[in-house]
Amino acid sequence: MSDLQAISLSPIVPVALTIAGSDSGGGAGIQADLKTFAFHGVHGTSALTCITAQSTMGVTRVDGLPVEAIAAQIDAVVQDMRVQAVKTGMLLNREIIAAVVERVQSLNLRNLVVDPVMVSRTGAQLIDDEAVTLLRDVLVPLGAIVTPNRYEAQILSGLQINTLDDMRAAAQRIHKCGVSGVLVKGGGMAGELRGVDVWFDGDCLETLRTVTVETRNTHGTGCTLSAAIAANLALGQDPLTSVKNAKNYVTEALQFALEIGQGPGPVGHFFPYLTEHRRLNYKSSP
């Protein structure tokens, strides 16, 4: 039997669903999520929440989709396939968050990874204040894992975050809102804390360190990380193992981040695994 036949006859192909926005530049959002799912050998499905006109230079326009269209996409996938893990990304506004919460609850979606996309790594708020409150009070508590960056963790915890101890305190405070596992990400921290994450699940408080990658091409790191966590959960890994595997994957993808466009380029989702010959034909980050 050929490898191809073996794959198509395989009885269980894990399925993951991303509920997120589109990034026309292909580095973050749905595009990053589907590449990440594919890399992990997980079938990727998607419910689009909004369309951003975006590049490495920034976002020039955002159009939200009607909530009925978002709910219908989720229903279509879940009614047909066994979805083992779900991640949420950019949910844009109150109405969209409420619609997603309603579907997550009524379809009893498990293994939910909430990437609380609210503030960019540079500190710019991406969704309005009312949406922030709803996300914090209603969606985050439904999550198996929530993955705030430095600024999002400040909003969710109400604490200022400047040190590793602050990250630890924030993870513990956010855990109190009902989510099972909290990963406070350190991409927006300064100095040696850049790229250091903190995990708390009620029992275990762990600092996760990888090498710090010296690159400006970090577009899509958060989306890629949360999608990789969802992929690992879909593959049957426990939450902490999923987080550790995902962090290692993001670190490798950062090491092969792409010098594409005029702003911060996207991480290289498949680039660590291209053959040496093909890799040499691309310019990777320094």
Ligand SMILES: Nc1ncnc2c1ncn2[C@@H]1O[C@H](COP(=O)(O)OP(=O)(O)O)[C@@H](O)[C@H]1O
């Ligand atoms: N320069 C870096 N070196 C190593 N890891 C990094 C670096 N920048 C970000 N990361 C990692 O990428 C993941 C995403 O974090 P972050 O960039 O803070 O998220 P977001 O994109 O949501 O702002 C985290 O695991 C973080 O530690």
Ligand SMILES: Cc1ncc(COP(=O)(O)O)c(N)n1
């Ligand atoms: C549609 C969309 N969703 C999410 C992000 C955040 O991206 P990052 O992973 O760099 O935080 C983005 N820039 N665009």
